[in-house]
Amino acid sequence: MKDILIASFDMEVGGVERSLISMLENFDYKNHVVDLMLYKHQGDFMDLVSNKANLLDEIPQYTTFRKSISKTLKDKQYSIGLARILSKINADLTGRIKKTAEPGYYQMQLMWKYALPFLPKIDKEYDAAISYLWPHYFISEKVQAKKKIAWIHTDYSTVDTNINMDLKMWNKFDHIVAVSEACKSSFIKKYHQLEKKVIVIENITSPEFIKKMANEVVDNPLTNDNRFKVVTVARLSHAKGIDNAVKALKILKDKGYEDIAWYVVGYGGDEVMVKGLIKELKLEDSFILLGKQTNPYPYMKAADIYVQPSRYEGKAVTVGEAQILSKPVMITNYTTAKSQVKDGIDGYITELSVEGIATGIEKLYKNSVVRNGLTNNCSKTDYSNSYELDKLYAIIGD
Structure with a gap:
């Protein structure tokens, strides 16, 4: 039996968390003892x-990484609270100087760097330790293991980080797992020194589970909405491009497409901005935020099309889930898009811009033949892939 440690932040609603649940559900427990370290035992997916x-x-x-600075100080974790304050000041200043769109990634790097001296080590030694969510300092610095493995879920070419700080961390790992070939390629472009460490293990999907959850009865406003329904499941964040989605719907409304409604399942830091944009563009009746939902699948199932308007992705879990539910899927042409769908076969890739999103939706709205073709091709495809875990067992045991 191999002793395995898997570490992540928490079980809040998100694509990474859903992929972790699927991996744990399909793990080989006959040959592995799995310890799960969640920094905070919180989230609707617990x-x-x-x-x-x-x-x-x-x-x-470690629970402080899912708390506000004020709560961290209130809990008398003064050293970590001070580290958090310093990292925010430093990252904000650097972000303004460099005109960084999203300085939060660099802030998180600094937060861990400054907090490391005050974080305890884990006594137990493992055969393999897996860090499932960046940044990976807990496994790299505080855990003893014969093998250390880090997961990457995003397109790192689009993420503004301090490369030298990251390289010191990545070099502590024996293997780096990317969730798609395109995700691997974008990572290697940024960290070419690490090429030999990187392998691809796709997110584990369970069609049976998704179809079962899609049939659950929930309070679903889409059921009684006779308009053409666009659905997105995503965090309200810069990466996911929900602001672009709002602007795209405005273009469609101005063109006279009054019977299109766009529903978004999710929550996040951009919520106030997105709500403000919806109000500014007078789209309150047609761009509808459904908030955090533990089970997004009934909303996906009720969609006419599923749209992922992201600025960047590693491999969007939600896109694969929509395909499992045989939905016509449209995604923007982010760097890793072609690894996500076969364009024109089981999905449609549109230009990554507000106009591109609007044009793509207009095409699918007007062309039921294209929509039905995408649906039929998805329904004939087997999206189950628990065999992907064999690659993980191989690197644990080599």
Whole structure:
């Protein structure tokens, strides 16, 4: 039996968390003992975590990464609170100087760097330790393991980080797992020194689970909406491009497409900005934020088309889930898009811009033949892939 540690932040609603749930559900527990380290035992997905994994107790210092600075100080974690304050000041200043669109990634790097001296180590030694969500300092610095493996879920060519700081961390790992070939390629472009460490293991999908959850009865406003329904499931963040989606719907409304409604399942830091934009463009009746939903699948199932308006992605879990539900899928042409769908076969790729999103939706709205073709091709495709985990077992055991 191999002793495995898997670490992540929490189980809030998100694509990375859903992929972790699927991985834990499909893990080979006959040959592996799995300890799961969540920095904070919170999130609507906590109940979905496989009971075959051993959930380790919270460690107070690590719970601070899912708390506000004020709450961290209130909990008397003064050193970590000060580290958080310094990282925010430094990142904000650097972001303004460099005109960075999203300085949060650099802030997170600094937060871990400054906090490391105050974080405890784990006593147990593992055969393999897996860090499932960047930044990976906990596994790289605070865990003893014969093999260390880090997961990458995003397109790193679009993420503004301090490369030298990252390289020091990545070099502590024996293997780096990308969730798609395109995700791997974009990572290697930025960190070419690490090419030999990177392998691809796709997110584990469970069609049976998704179809079962899609049939659950929920309070679903889409059921009684006779308009053409666009659905997106995503964080309200810069990466996911929800602001561009709002602007795209405005273009369509100005063209006279009054019977299109766009529903977004999700929450996040851009919520106030997105709500303000919806109000400014007078789209309150047609661009509808459904907020955080533990089960997004009934909303996906009720969609006429599923749209991913992202600025960048590693491999969007939600796109694969929409395909499993045989939905016509449209995604923007982010760097890794062609690894996500076969354009014109089981999905449609449109230009990554506000106009591109509007044009793509207009095309699918007007052309039921194209929509039906995408639906039929998805329904004939087997999206299950638990065999991907064999690659993980191979690098754990080599």
